[in-house]
Amino acid sequence: MSEDMNQIEVGNFEVGDRVTGQVTKVEEKQVLVDIQNSKLDGIIPISELSSIHIEKASDAVAEGDSLDLEVLKVEEEALILSKRKVDAEKAWDELEQKFQGGEVFNAEVKDVVKGGLVVDLGVRGFVPASLVEAYFVEDFSDYKGKELSFKIVELDKEKNRLILSHRAVVEEEKGRKKQDLLETIQAGEVIEGTVQRITDFGAFVDIGGIDGLVHISQLSHEHVEKPGDVVEEGQKVNVKVLNVDRDNERISLSIKETLPGPWENIAERAPRGTVLNGTVRRLVSYGAFVEVFPGVEGLVHISQIAHKHIGTPHEVLQEGQEVEVKVLDVNEKEQRLSLSIKDLLERDVEENVDYELPEESKGFQLGELLGDKLKNIRNK
Structure with missing residues (x-):
């Protein structure tokens, strides 16, 4: 292109003009574009490709992409362009509508920074750590590249401030589920x-x-x-x-x-004749209630506590005492269990003795005593 023609081309553009360009080459720190209806080259510096920080130009665009751009600077042989400014202008209008309507939308987390997450919505959106989840998150590294649902909680175009919340979406959803559940349960x-x-x-x-x-x-x-x-x-x-x-x-x-009831299958677990270990739970005038399984108490009638006669169960038992019992009868339907302690105790020999020999007679046979008495009679 001749110098005169170049000057004419340059004269056709001013700072702030909107143009359409097609990406012809993606370099590390800039992108080259063909500008529609112009022979001038267009250059987009990496800083003007995105509202968020990117390491290389290929993170934002690819060869062949058609882009809406704004002229930042008019040079002799090229136009310096911005994709970021056009994206931001479009984005602010859309974001304002989302904000006013309380809209929920999905977006990808582009970066994890100190204090929260960064989202690219045409402008930089920030999600403070406290607004990410309804619970404490120690490490956000897994969130990069993850798509989350958001609501805008603060928007200020003049200050270029956009605050997002995923927590608000989660809590609103939880609130809806709570109401639905309360109505139907x-x-x-x-x-x-x-x-x-x-x-x-x-x-x-x-x-x-x-x-x-x-x-x-x-x-x-x-x-x-x-x-x-x-x-x-x-x-x-x-x-x-x-x-x-x-x-x-x-x-x-x-x-x-x-859970299965404590008395369920009790006839199988404690058939007649079974010997069980239990704990005395209650003492009453007519016997003792002994717990043999969690929640299952059987009655040891006062007549089944000991071989000897007792006036009250308190004479030989106390609450909390561990005892061994024998099952006499079981009724699952009526939840009754008859037990015996006596049947497992050895009968005290003394209970069958009607009298005691004198203290001095211990160790002697009865015949010996009678023999001595007979001798005394004969000698008289």
Whole structure:
């Protein structure tokens, strides 16, 4: 192109003009383009390719791409162009609409920086660490290249400030699920949940967007001292819905109700004649209740406690005492178990003796005593 023609071409463009160019060459730090309806070369410096930092030009464009560009500078033989400024102008308008409408949209995480994530939306969007998830994240390195859903929580075009939140999307979704669940869940349902938190009085279980309380008394058929003894955080459990308080958004759950009852198959586990170890749980005037399985207590009638006569069970037993018992009878339907301690005790020999010999007679035969008396009679 002659110098005069070049001057004419250059004279056709001003800073701020919009042009369309096709990428002809991608170098490391710049891109060359053919400008539509012009013989001038176009150059896009790497800093004008994207709103976010890129290491090489090929991260933003490829050969053959058609780009909308803005003239930054008019030189004698070329135009210095910006893709970033055009993208930003388009982006701000679209982002303003998304912001006003509270729209949720997906975007790829382009970079992980100190304090959060960077997203390219035509302008640089920043996601503070506290707005990434609804829980604490220690390491964000896995988020690079990941696509997430976002909402715009702050937008200021003048300050070039765009703040995004993935956490807001997650919490809104959780809120919707919670309401749906509260409206549809019914007492009596058995569902799977995950133990979220453990307290002194029970465990909170997530049942799909809402936490329900399993009171300590509903954790197991057996007595529980500490909830942490029977469940742990993150554990999958089946729970039965006991009560739904929709006004206060509270759900009462039970793990115990989903477990086999303590009396189930008791006739097989403790048939007549079985000898079991148990713990004395309660003493009453007519006998002792002994727990032989968690949640299963049988009665040792006062007549089955000892061979000798006793006035009250307290004479020979105390609560908490470990004892060995024999099953006399079992009734699974009525949840009754008759037990005996006496049948496992040796009968005391003294109980069959009607009288005792005098203290001085111990170690002598009766015949010897009688013989001595007869001698005395004869001698008289």
